[in-house]
Amino acid sequence: MNTPESLKARIGQEIGVxxxxxxxxxxxxxxxxxxxxxxxxxxxxxxxxxxPFGGTIAHGFLVLSMLAKLSASADLQLQGAKMGMNYGxxxxxxxxxxxxxxxxxxxxVLRDIVERAPxxxxxxxxxxxxxxxQSKPAIVAEWLGLQFTG
Numbered sequence: 001m002n003t004p005e006s007l008k009a010r011i012g013q014e015i016g017v018x019x020x021x022x023x024x025x026x027x028x029x030x031x032x033x034x035x036x037x038x039x040x041x042x043x044x045x046x047x048x049x050x051x052p053f054g055g056t057i058a059h060g061f062l063v064l065s066m067l068a069k070l071s072a073s074a075d076l077q078l079q080g081a082k083m084g085m086n087y088g089x090x091x092x093x094x095x096x097x098x099x100x101x102x103x104x105x106x107x108x109v110l111r112d113i114v115e116r117a118p119x120x121x122x123x124x125x126x127x128x129x130x131x132x133x134q135s136k137p138a139i140v141a142e143w144l145g146l147q148f149t150g
Contacts, residue, residue: 001077001078001079001080002075002076002077002078002079003078003079004078004113004115004121007076007078007110007113007123008113010110011110011111011112011113012109012110012111013109013110014107014108014109015074015075015076015108015109015110015125016071016073016074016075016076016106016107016108017073017105017106017107017108018069018070018071018072018073018074018105018106018107019073019105020103020104020105020132021066021069021070021103021104021105022101022102022103023058023062023063023066023098023100023101023102023103023104024100024101025045025056025100025101027058027062028042028043028056028057028058028059028062028100029043031058031059031061031062031065032059035059035061037059037061041053041056041057042056042057042058042059043056044056053097053099054099055099055100055101056099056100057097057098057099057100058097058098058099058100058102060094060139063094063098063104063129063138063139064092064094064129064139064141066104066106066129067106067127067129067141067143070104070105070106070129071106071108071125071127073106073108074106074108074125076108076110076123076125076145076147077147078121078147078149079149080149080150081147081148081149082148082149082150083147083148084145084146084147084148085145085146086143086144086145086146087122087144087145087146088144089141089142089143089144090124090142090144091140091141091142092139092140092141092142093139093140093141094138094139095136095137095138095139095140096131096134096136096137096138097138098131098138102131102132103131103132104129104130104131104132104138105129105130105132106127106128106129106130107127107128107129107130108125108126108127109125109126109127110123110124110125110126111124111125111126111142112124116146118150119148119149119150120146120147120148120149121146121147121148121149122144122145122146123144123145123146123147124142124143124144125142125143125144125145126140126141126142126143127139127140127141127142127143128140129141
């Protein structure tokens with residue numbers, strides 16, 4: 001567990017790299033059903049095979065939502081934290097599509113930690129969602145998290 005001081009000492013450092021996570025067509029189809037976003041580039045294998053990406057791609061919001069899973073490897077938990085929550089993003093860019101059948105992972109760098117109110121700690125984390133075998137990340141983001149201690 002981290003103290004605020006120990007996290008402050010790690011600002012600018014990589015704090016975690018997740019395991020690889022498969023984004024397959026079944027996951028994409030289930031996300032399409034859940035969000036009612038059945039755009040052909042995500043779910044129509046035949047049409048997508050003729051498109052510039054050569055096959056179906058994951059929804060950008062699906063890949064973004066995977067940060068919850070991928071962030072388990074990021075060592076951000078504060079000692080005595082009773083609860084943590086997403087606070088939003090300062091920046092999100094979806095820079096590279098994720099083809100069905102690809103594996104992704106998250107790379108996390110702590111940018112800042114600030115006490116907003118007694119026992120409320122706001123972290124800013126730079127995130128890159130990498131696609132296995134590709135040099136360009138799928139997503140780059142500045143992610144905000146809020147932890148409640150005490």
